[in-house]
Amino acid sequence: MGRDTSSAMVEHLDFFQSFDDVKVYYDNGQNIVKQALDRSVGKVLSKVVVRRRKTSMAGYRLEQVADYLSTIELALVKYEAKEDGETYNKFFGGIGSFKRNWLKQARCKRI
Template sequence: MERDIETFMSDSLDFFQTFDDMKVCYDGGQSIVERALYGAAGGILSRNVVVRRKTAMSVYRLEQVADYLCTIELAAVKYAVHEDGETYDKFFGGVGAFKRNWLKQARRKRMN
C-alpha cells in the first residue's frame, strides 16, 4: 500500500510541490493504513513538509461531511449494480430503506 501511494505521489510530484504544507489526516483506525500514509508522504515529500498532529476528527467537520456523502453515494452505486452485500443491508436496512432515508436526505442537501 505504501509503495502504491509513493508511486502516485512521485507521478504527481509537481502538483504536490506547489503547496507549502501537506496535512495527512487519518483517524488511526487501521495502523497499517496510517503507517502507509505517513511513510509514503514522509518518504516522497520529506519529513519537513508533512505536518503531523494528534487531533480529533471533530476538528475537521467538512471532511467528515464529505466522507459521509461519499459513503452514501458509493452505497447507491453498489446497490444499483447489486454489489452491496450483507453489511450494507445490516447498516442501512436494505435497499428500500436506504433509498427512502439515507439517499433521499443526502441528495436533498446537494448543491447544483
C-alpha cells in the same frame, strides 16, 4: 496498500507539489491504514516537510461531512453495480431502504 498510495502520489506529484501545505486527514481507525499513509506521504513528499500534530475531530467537521457524503455516494455506486455485499446490507439495509433513508437525506444537503 502503502505501495499503491505511494504510486498514486508519484503519478500525481505535480498536483501535490502545487500546494504549500498537504494535510493528511485520517481518524486512526485502523493502525495499518495510518502507517501506510504516514510512510507514503513521508516517502513521496519528503519527511522533512511533514509535520505531525495532535488534532481533535471537532476541528475537522467539514472533512467528516465530506467523508460521510462520499461514503453515501460510493454505497450508491456499489448497490447499482450489485457489489454491495453483506456489510452494506447490514448497515444501510437493502437498496430500497438505502435510497429512502440514507441517500435521500444526503441528497437533500447538496448545495
